[in-house]
Amino acid sequence: MTHRVVVLARHGVIPFELSIPARIFGAARTADGRQLYDVRTCGLAAGTVRTDADFDVVVPHGPEALTGADTVVIPASYETTSVSRDGRLxxxxxxxxxxxxxxxxxxxxxxxxxxxxxxxRLDGRPATTHWRSTGRFAELFPQVKLDPDVLFVDDGDILTSAGVAAGIDLCLHIVRRDFGTAVANRAARRCLVPPWRDGGQAQYVDQPVPEAAAPTTAGARTWALARLDQPLTLDDLASQQAMSVRTFTRRFRQENGVSPGQWLIQQRVDRARHLLEDSDLTVDEVARRCGFGTTASMRQHLRASLGVSPSGYRRTFRS
Structure with a gap:
């Protein structure tokens, strides 16, 4: 059975965002080429939907297509076409x-x-949206736990992304969650996009450059990725860029949207996922090679990030 995705197009829809689910989910296939998602597009009525570009789109389905969907995707339309001034539909x-x-x-x-x-649907729950709209969103919906800094938020049965290309990140994350890293990586290669982007929205928000030709933290990240199996401290990372810990931490967050410690944990979790899927290494050995030190530590971080134990992840996603 394929997973049925229905995309709801509303008047004022932005064509790029509208196309993301069909492109990413359509590229998610098994190793022998079988499609894993059935993607359909519907409108509030079947027929022509106005976009924010100089062309319209014709959708074949009305809102009845929403019934029975496994996943419903709401792409961007201008906020004024989504809700009223008092935040009502x-x-x-x-x-x-x-x-x-x-x-x-x-x-x-x-x-x-x-x-x-x-x-x-977001009352009391974490969510994100495009950084330019976070102020209005927070004003209209104070009951939502808005995180303006991340590329996307996964809250289990509800997932939200930041603007434009962050929708690609979120859809690839969903493929990874549903069918594993190997399938998500194949989909990313088919679409010529990175399977994972580091950091959050902060790196894309207009802000003054501290100084011309300022050194970046890229060298430290490359150095760390080659040594994930070793204990790495903030002092180690900062020394690679010849910066003080304070300067390095500030610049790292500016460039990546997360702290060095959060970034390291994410890289180790990603490495563990690959090894659990594609190797015969024991769970203890995977934990050692990823720098978690102990199996208990890796189990804690995988549960926090993925909601599943290492053994459970391997049973589900083993190639």
């Missing part, structure tokens, strides 16, 4: 949401999060 969009079953996974790309929040 237009009646037609509210009726469409009522067709979505409780078990269905919800995904938003960019300002599609406004629609999820206006429908009450």
């Amino acid at each position: 237009p009646a037609e969009l509210a009726a469409a949401f009522e067709r979505i079953e409780q078990k269905t996974r919800l995904v938003s790309i960019c300002t599609g999060a406004f629609a999820l929040a206006a429908a009450g």
